[in-house]
Amino acid sequence: xxxxxxxxxxxxxxxxxxxxxxxxxxxxxxxxxxxxxxxxxxxxxxxxxxxxxxxxxxxxxxxxxxxxxxxxxxxxxxxxxxxxxxxxxxxxxxxxxxxxxxxxxxxxxxxxxxxxxxxxxxxxxxxxxxxxxxxxxxxxxxxxxxxxxxxxxxxxxxxxxxxxxxxxxxxxxxxxxxxxxxxxxxxxxxxxxxxxxxxxxxxxxxxxxxxxxxxxxxxxxxxxxxxxxxxxxxxxxxxxxxxxxxxxxxxxxxxxxxxxxxxxxxxxxxxxxxxxxxxxxxxxxxxxxxxxxxxxxxxxxxxxxxxxxxxxxxxxxxxxxxxxxxxxxxxxxxxxxxxxxxxxxxxxxxxxxxxxxxxxxxxxxxxxxxxxxxxxxxxxxxxxxxxxxxxxxxx
Amino acid sequence: xxxxxxxxxxxxxxxxxxxxxxxxxxxxxxxxxxxxxxxxxxxxxxxxxxxxxxxxxxxxxxxxxxxxxxxxxxxxxxxxxxxxxxxxxxxxxxxxxxxxxxxxxxxxxxxxxxxxxxxxxxxxxxxxxxxxxxxxxxxxxxxxxxxxxxxxxxxxxxxxxxxxxxxxxxxxxxxxxxxxxxxxxxxxxxxxxxxxxxxxxxxxxxxxxxxxxxxxxxxxxxxxxxxxxxxxxxxxxxxxxxxxxxxxxxxxxxxxxxxxxxxxxxxxxxxxxxxxxxxxxxxxxxxxxxxxxxxxxxxxxxxxxxxxxxxxxxxxxxxxxxxxxxxxxxxxxxxxxxxxxxxxxxxxxxxxxxxxxxxxxxxxxxxxxxxxxxxxxxxxxxxx
Numbered sequence: 217x218x219x220x221x222x223x224x225x226x227x228x229x230x231x232x233x234x235x236x237x238x239x240x241x242x243x244x245x246x247x248x249x250x251x252x253x254x255x256x257x258x259x260x261x262x263x264x265x266x267x268x269x270x271x272x273x274x275x276x277x278x279x280x281x282x283x284x285x286x287x288x289x290x291x292x293x294x295x296x297x298x299x300x301x302x303x304x305x306x307x308x309x310x311x312x313x314x315x316x317x318x319x320x321x322x323x324x325x326x327x328x329x330x331x332x333x334x335x336x337x338x339x340x341x342x343x344x345x346x347x348x349x350x351x352x353x354x355x356x357x358x359x360x361x362x363x364x365x366x367x368x369x370x371x372x373x374x375x376x377x378x379x380x381x382x383x384x385x386x387x388x389x390x391x392x393x394x395x396x397x398x399x400x401x402x403x404x405x406x407x408x409x410x411x412x413x414x415x416x417x418x419x420x421x422x423x424x425x426x427x428x429x430x431x432x433x434x435x436x437x438x439x440x441x442x443x444x445x446x447x448x449x450x451x452x453x454x455x456x457x458x459x460x461x462x463x464x465x466x467x468x469x470x471x472x473x474x475x476x477x478x479x480x481x482x483x484x485x486x487x488x489x490x491x492x493x494x495x496x497x498x499x500x501x502x503x504x505x506x507x508x509x510x511x512x513x514x515x516x517x518x519x520x521x522x523x524x525x526x527x528x529x530x531x532x533x534x535x536x537x538x539x540x541x542x543x544x545x546x547x548x549x550x551x552x553x554x555x556x557x558x559x560x561x562x563x564x565x566x567x568x569x570x571x572x573x574x575x576x577x578x579x580x581x582x583x584x585x586x587x588x589x590x591x592x593x594x595x596x597x598x599x600x601x602x603x604x605x606x607x608x609x610x611x
Numbered sequence: 612x613x614x615x616x617x618x619x620x621x622x623x624x625x626x627x628x629x630x631x632x633x634x635x636x637x638x639x640x641x642x643x644x645x646x647x648x649x650x651x652x653x654x655x656x657x658x659x660x661x662x663x664x665x666x667x668x669x670x671x672x673x674x675x676x677x678x679x680x681x682x683x684x685x686x687x688x689x690x691x692x693x694x695x696x697x698x699x700x701x702x703x704x705x706x707x708x709x710x711x712x713x714x715x716x717x718x719x720x721x722x723x724x725x726x727x728x729x730x731x732x733x734x735x736x737x738x739x740x741x742x743x744x745x746x747x748x749x750x751x752x753x754x755x756x757x758x759x760x761x762x763x764x765x766x767x768x769x770x771x772x773x774x775x776x777x778x779x780x781x782x783x784x785x786x787x788x789x790x791x792x793x794x795x796x797x798x799x800x801x802x803x804x805x806x807x808x809x810x811x812x813x814x815x816x817x818x819x820x821x822x823x824x825x826x827x828x829x830x831x832x833x834x835x836x837x838x839x840x841x842x843x844x845x846x847x848x849x850x851x852x853x854x855x856x857x858x859x860x861x862x863x864x865x866x867x868x869x870x871x872x873x874x875x876x877x878x879x880x881x882x883x884x885x886x887x888x889x890x891x892x893x894x895x896x897x898x899x900x901x902x903x904x905x906x907x908x909x910x911x912x913x914x915x916x917x918x919x920x921x922x923x924x925x926x927x928x929x930x931x932x933x934x935x936x937x938x939x940x941x942x943x944x945x946x947x948x949x950x951x952x953x954x955x956x957x958x959x960x961x962x963x964x965x966x967x968x969x970x971x972x973x974x975x976x977x978x979x980x981x982x983x984x985x986x987x988x989x990x991x992x993x994x995x
């Protein structure tokens with residue numbers, strides 16, 4: 217028999233005997249599945265967080281803040297400054313409406329549903345052009361707020377995560393009471409965590425005079441950004457920083473995403489070591505219980521490499537099975553799981569959904585195969601080196 | 612005790628198997644140590660928070676300032692020992708990623724209120740003499756290699772200075788404060804009068820107040836009293852205990868504790884299977900041997916204890932070394948360079964770890980031990 221045929225024959229024989237060693241095989245499978253669940257689940261948190269930030273940004277939108285400010289919360293622009301900003305070239309026009317909105321970004325204390333403790337919920341004062349600027353946002357229930365009143369609309373995620381934000385409900389904050397008249401959606405992005413109200417009303421409520429924190433502008437094409445930015449930074453009347461919205465949100469998610477990822481990989485790596493030990497034990501057992509069988513095969517003329525490959529294949533097949541189970545559990549248990557956390561850059565809550573992406577599932581499978589390979593290596597060598605005569609003699 | 616050698620011998624009849632089982636348990640408890648450390652980093656602040664301290668913030672949200680005139684009114688309330696104001700500065704040191712808390716305050720009342728922050732008296736004197744003086748926590752000073760006398764420039768994000776070069780505020784490091792284990796030494800404190808005189812806007816406003824009351828049992832009544840006092844004023848307040856405040860703040864991040872425990876359950880369940888499987892195998896292999904022991908007159912209870920003892924022994928041996936390694940690692944200090952407010956492995960969690968090892972050993976050994984106990988001598992001897 218040729219080498220390849222031998223390998224296939226022995227491997228097939230091996231795999232068919234797995235059911236006889238169900239108990240110990242299950243240990244390896246479950247161990248590896250556990251690692252994959254933890255790895256994929258933790259990384260899906262980072263993935264979801266990054267996605268909610270990424271989907272919020274558009275390359276054709278620019279955010280203008282006071283120079284030196286790295287988040288809206290710490291920025292400040294006077295009313296006249298925002299008027300200057302709105303004169304910059306490249307801003308989209310829809311008839312007489314200019315796609316630029318001067319906004320305020322503050323936080324409001326509301327109870328978080330999951331814990332019942334108060335949370336910093338972002339409250340944004342907008343101008344009537346806000347929906348023209350944010351072409352990805354739209355009112356899903358109720359209606360848009362009426363400017364000049366203390367009506368407000370809330371994002372879908374905010375309504376889900378925080379108490380008292382249903383359609384028609386009233387939110388009392390300081391001396392003002394907001395009436396929720398609509399719920400808006402924005403592709404599940406970070407904007408959906410916000411409450412929107414009239415910027416002028418908010419200025420009064422938070423004693424901000426005629427001041428804003430940022431201007432969000434939609435450009436006629438993404439490529440007009442450079443000219444737009446140059447005009448603004450060269451203008452001596454104002455001292456601002458201009459960022460593409462995509463860059464702004466990418467920078468905000470970077471720190472937290474990196475932290476979650478390093479924790480996820482760290483924990484999974486340690487767990488993987490444990491799981492590899494479990495796999496080694498399983499495979500040693502498999503080799504030990506089949507010592508006579510393997511020796512018989514060798515005596516019949518099957519060569520050592522065939523035996524080696526067959527043991528490795530068994531180990532990797534078990535691992536792949538574990539990886540698939542782990543991926544399935546992670547997907548079923550965590551994909552789309554809604555949560556909210558604190559974004560320290562904006563000092564406010566960000567609601568997002570865990571995302572178990574195909575890339576993560578593939579990563580999980582790659583990890584499980586690697587664990588199977590490492591776990592099977594030593595036992596495979598042991599099997600290939602089994603001294604035929606003694607093994608046959610053993611009980 | 613006299614059976615210990617027998618136990619030891621049984622353990623090492625399959626060296627490879629025992630080694631890998633020990634290694635799995637070892638890893639599991641290293642992880643246990645790390646996860647508990649992460650959990651503690653987010654919860655230790657809550658445990659250390661004083662019950663006799665209340666935090667008064669603006670009712671609308673924490674970012675809204677309160678008038679500094681409130682201080683005198685709060686201090687006049689019977690039962691108030693000390694009042695201190697705090698203001699968040701939110702500046703940037705060199706790069707936005709070098710985040711740490713900068714808080715403007717009045718040195719004397721604040722350090723009186725927080726005896727857990729220890730500052731040498733001569734450094735306090737130097738601070739009171741220097742308006743631009745600032746003190747940093749030990750962990751923060753180590754993170755950036757600051758020494759006493761260093762001039763520290765911090766770029767403002769909220770409060771632009773009236774004078775000086777652009778957005779930059781400069782501070783003289785006049786003191787470094789220490790704290791017991793678990794006390795947050797990653798803060799940067801500077802003088803409120805320097806902030807208030809030199810900022811372009813926001814004069815006469817403070818971020819929040821901390822109030823020390825003489826009787827912790829009255830904290831709820833006192834909180835209500837403060838809030839009533841400022842009802843219908845320009846800035847209404849919300850008063851909570853410091854514990855409630857810190858706890859609520861930690862919960863804004865998410866329920867870290869639950870997540871850590873969930874991961875641990877996954878880890879320990881896996882290890883339980885590995886150890887259980889090992890014990891089952893070793894009992895199976897020793898069937899005839901166990902039968903011989905029984906023939907020699909070993910009672911059933913003793914057989915049960917021997918097998919259980921073996922699995923508990925493995926769990927304790929592997930687990931203790933794992934926990935020891937985690938503990939040693941944590942003693943080296945925070946690898947994130949001060950990102951976490953605390954980096955300790957609480958003694959209580961170490962104890963939990965030992966209990967978990969015992970539980971793991973007993974659970975994993977239970978079925979094989981019961982099988983070994985029920986073994987019929989005749990059947991077992993006949994098996995091969």
